Structure formats: structure tokens, C-alpha cells
Amino acid sequence: MNFHVLTLFPDMIIDGLNTSITGRAIKNGCLSVEAVNIRDYANNKHMKVDDYPYGGGAGLVMQAAPVCAAYDSLVQKIGKKPRVVYMTPQGYTFNQKMAQDFAKEDDLVILCGHYEGIDERALERIVTDYVSIGDYVLTGGELPAMVVIDTVSRLVPGVLHNSESAETESFENGLLEYPQYTRPEVFEGKKVPDVLLSGHHANVEKWRLEKSIERTKKYRPDLYEEYCRKQSGT
């Protein structure tokens, strides 16, 4: 899968994703992440890409022309109009279902704002999806873009090794994941639950499901209600 990030801070994206599991996937060719510097498409000699907002008010707004020019050059390179996700606190809240949907694309463009955001006319021309990572405001869209890329990447075939399977993770079955333990068997006097040492696969699965349900009920009553509704077929 190919991610193309339109940003004023390309180093943040490349440095942030070139490590750990995403870094490995980029090296082995399962993923490619390209950061396109919007400033390279400025149409003035000072390479300025922002200006004061019409109507007054604080801050600066990213201009439409360089954003659209950067997008147009990508369309030409990809050879088709891709899906364009604008990271914005005003968008739909990102979740696992959205990640599964994005993972179906061969090419995904992610647009990062900065300052007060981007001139609405550019957004109207190029954006297909408005996505927020939560009800808080960051300085720029680069960290949100990395959150989306990291989450989607884990769903791309070949990115996770078998031992890192995404299938049992939180949200995949509508529940939060069960508690995890590793060696040693006893840590500061606390023992790993006996059932996990029993070797009895069915009992382990039963215990994990019970713990998943217990956790979901405690921390995410909204998901728990939805799970109960689905289980009872209503």
C-alpha cells in the first residue's frame, strides 16, 4: 500500500514512520510512505504558503494554491484520483472500522494542516474524507497522519508477522482485548492466572473472552452495550 502525505513538515512523517514495524514494512516493500512538501509548490520567491485569514482573527491560513498544486502533481504521478483524507479536529472520529476501509486502497493521500488550517476552497476541491483523531486540537496534522498510517499499516498483508497478528486485538471483535502476561510466572509476588499455564486451549479461550467482556463493560460501556445487542440478535 502506498501512503502519500501532503505536509509542510515531511521530516516528521519520514522520521516517525521509519522505525519499528512500519520501518520494517517500508524496507521490505509492503508499504511505501512518501512525504510531499507543500512548500515546494509555493508560487512566490519567498516560498510562502500561508496568509492572514479574510475577516480577521488570530493566526495564519494555509493557501489553496500550493495545496492544490501538490495534489495535482500526485494525481499525475499515481495516474488516478486517489482518496484524500484531511486530518482535522472537525472530522469524523477515527476508528478501527475506518482503518479497515482505508486499508482497501492501493494509494491513500493524507493531507496535514497547520496554523489555523487550510483555505476551504482547497478542501472542497480535493478532500474525500474528513478525519479527526479525537476531541482535542494539535498544532498540526502530522501526528494524526502518523496515527492513521500506523493503524492502517497493521492491516496491510505482510506488515505484521504471524506472531503479531491483528485479529485478536481490541476492537476487532467489538471488545477490548484480554489481559496479557509473559515470563516470569511470578512477578513481585503476583502469579500469572493458573488457566494460562494449564495448556487447556478451550479453557484459555473461555477465560480470555470473559476477561475481554469484563474489561469492555468497565472501560467502554458503549462498546459493551453494542456487543450485548449483537449477541442477543436485536
Ligand SMILES: C[S@@+](CC[C@H](N)C(=O)[O-])C[C@H]1O[C@@H](n2cnc3c(N)ncnc32)[C@H](O)[C@@H]1O
Ligand atoms: C491548530 S489546528 C487548526 C484547528 C482549526 N482552526 C479548528 O479550530 O478546527 C492545525 C491543524 O492540525 C491538525 N489537527 C489538529 N487537531 C487535530 C485532530 N484532533 N485530529 C486531526 N487533525 C488535527 C489539522 O490538520 C489542522 O488543520
